[in-house]
Amino acid sequence: MSKIQVMDTSLANKIAAGEVVEKTMNVVKELVENSIDAKASVIKIELIDSGVKEIKVVDDGIGMDENDAVLAFSRHATSKLKTLDDLFNINSLGFRGEALPSIASVSNILLKTSDGKTGTIVSLEGGIVKEVKSGDIKRGTTIIVSNLFYNTPVRLKYLKSLYTELANITDYVNKMALSYPNIKFILINNGKELLNTSGNGDLLKTILNIYGNIVASKMMYIESENDDYMINGYISYPELTKSNRTSMTLLVNNRVVKNNEIIKTILEAFHTYIPKDRCPYIVLNIEVDPFLVDVNVHPTKMEVKFSKIDSLQSLIYETITNKLNEKTLIPKVMNEFVEDNYYKDTKETNFFVNDNLYENEEKKELVEKKQVEEITFDFDTFSTKEEIKDDEVVIQEDSRIKNMYPIGIVHGTYIICENDHGMFIIDQHAAAERINYEKYYHALSTHSKNTIDVLIPYQIELTSNEYLILEKNFHILDRLGFKYEEFGSNTIIIRTHPTWIPKYAPLEAIMKIIDIIILNEDFDEDKFNEKVSITLACKMSIKAGDVITMPDMTYLIEELRKTKNPFTCPHGRPTIIAYTKYDLEKLFKRAM
Ligand code: ZN
Ligand code: ZN
Numbered sequence: 074m075s076k077i078q079v080m081d082t083s084l085a086n087k088i089a090a091g092e093v094v095e096k097t098m099n100v101v102k103e104l105v106e107n108s109i110d111a112k113a114s115v116i117k118i119e120l121i122d123s124g125v126k127e128i129k130v131v132d133d134g135i136g137m138d139e140n141d142a143v144l145a146f147s148r149h150a151t152s153k154l155k156t157l158d159d160l161f162n163i164n165s166l167g168f169r170g171e172a173l174p175s176i177a178s179v180s181n182i183l184l185k186t187s188d189g190k191t192g193t194i195v196s197l198e199g200g201i202v203k204e205v206k207s208g209d210i211k212r213g214t215t216i217i218v219s220n221l222f223y224n225t226p227v228r229l230k231y232l233k234s235l236y237t238e239l240a241n242i243t244d245y246v247n248k249m250a251l252s253y254p255n256i257k258f259i260l261i262n263n264g265k266e267l268l269n270t271s272g273n274g275d276l277l278k279t280i281l282n283i284y285g286n287i288v289a290s291k292m293m294y295i296e297s298e299n300d301d302y303m304i305n306g307y308i309s310y311p312e313l314t315k316s317n318r319t320s321m322t323l324l325v326n327n328r329v330v331k332n333n334e335i336i337k338t339i340l341e342a343f344h345t346y347i348p349k350d351r352c353p354y355i356v357l358n359i360e361v362d363p364f365l366v367d368v369n370v371h372p373t374k375m376e377v378k379f380s381k382i383d384s385l386q387s388l389i390y391e392t393i394t395n396k397l398n399e400k401t402l403i404p405k406v407m408n409e410f411v412e413d414n415y416y417k418d419t420k421e422t423n424f425f426v427n428d429n430l431y432e433n434e435e436k437k438e439l440v441e442k443k444q445v446e447e448i449t450f451d452f453d454t455f456s457t458k459e460e461i462k463d464d465e466v467v468i469q470e471d472s473r474i475k476n477m478y479p480i481g482i483v484h485g486t487y488i489i490c491e492n493d494h495g496m497f498i499i500d501q502h503a504a505a506e507r508i509n510y511e512k513y514y515h516a517l518s519t520h521s522k523n524t525i526d527v528l529i530p531y532q533i534e535l536t537s538n539e540y541l542i543l544e545k546n547f548h549i550l551d552r553l554g555f556k557y558e559e560f561g562s563n564t565i566i567i568r569t570h571p572t573w574i575p576k577y578a579p580l581e582a583i584m585k586i587i588d589i590i591i592l593n594e595d596f597d598e599d600k601f602n603e604k605v606s607i608t609l610a611c612k613m614s615i616k617a618g619d620v621i622t623m624p625d626m627t628y629l630i631e632e633l634r635k636t637k638n639p640f641t642c643p644h645g646r647p648t649i650i651a652y653t654k655y656d657l658e659k660l661f662k663r664a665m
Pocket of ligand 2: 481503506611642643644646
């Protein structure tokens, strides 16, 4: 029976053909998804000039018979979906429509396909079938789309943005590889291999193929569920970040989607663990009943909406924060060294989203070799293994930098410490900031009502505009435990303040809080607490260069040890870095 069916016209109208093919990325997407629909286990994408000259997709899927091969290019024919309802069923890939005829109309196409019984070759020019003949019967489909946009003005535009287009295609193929770890994806542009995944079904292995060894060795598995949703996937250690969101992949029932609310939740979970403008690496799969998901019908977008989004957001938030809290997250200097060399040419100037793009063969071999040890390395069960190297203990042990004592200080800022495992360097400002941040945040969020009456009341004068805003927000001052009076025009007097206000500069701290109230009128309570805690922690903590004594250092380390996250300051900078004993031995070539 023919697998291709003629689509009903209301659906055809819903999907505007022109939009589907306005980018080479969309052509690649269409062809790759056809291959996936054909149950391919290997999909090879070969591009010439980012696909503008030629896109060749070869798969080993179920192929087509002669009838389907010709019908595939006639308008309103599709094997993918039959009714509008199918558009909403996220279980099937197909919510695109008549893309193939549209692609054919602006290019030359050569299709070779075989269902294993008959082989067919169809060639088209500008959508017109030129020739149909029989071909070999090796199962699978090869489609070559050449001279894309040759008969439209769009082509010129693309010649200018080949790099952007390639970056988009790479990002797309990477994400498809992450959603189908059991399919082998090969992506080549102008003879250069950009991606080659194993297709063995192991998601971590696919992460390694895409992002490289360093990233793969610093991913943590997460898994969790509630009544409505099940999530699983990998998140990176906070020390591993990227300046844009291409490192974040969201899957719903193993299909790549976009959803800004979920991205926001993930970033919130990483908040204070990583710098504000950075993104973690994450591959998160959300398993859900398709009835709880609404897919945007636009064929080229992958936006989804979730009902019960709150339930999903809290599940994701809690799962990630729990994972981050249970790990010891001190960046290791030796890794930093490697990383710097590794990513030397992939800084912000690089067009390509794939950090791994320009790896030479040597590095690739290294990756293959190293991954065997590193990938199978399971931190959670590690302690049961017999042989434990010193440096691994540091990562494994969750003793919160135990038994660490100061040796001295460098540049009036970096405290050198040691314990049995190695040498550590602590940034005194970042450490103090973390300690104070958690202290303030705790006091604020538990509504601590301990207050102090001041001997000489503080008189604070504001501009009339500022005063008006403050007046509207007096309830915030009440909530914090301040006692105050209005005094003349635009002036208030503070008689009592909460005890957590730093004793050595209370007026400065109070002014900061009032500033925050005035500047950020519409904060919810939690955001306000957060903002106050970070601002005060930064302003009120010892600075780089401030002189501190040995007992001060000991106290600082001890206090840092007690924090929930001793490893980063509230802005996401590291507080502490480690040279393990093993690192030192390696650096001095005592150990190899
Ligand atoms: Zn600071
Ligand atoms: Zn900071």
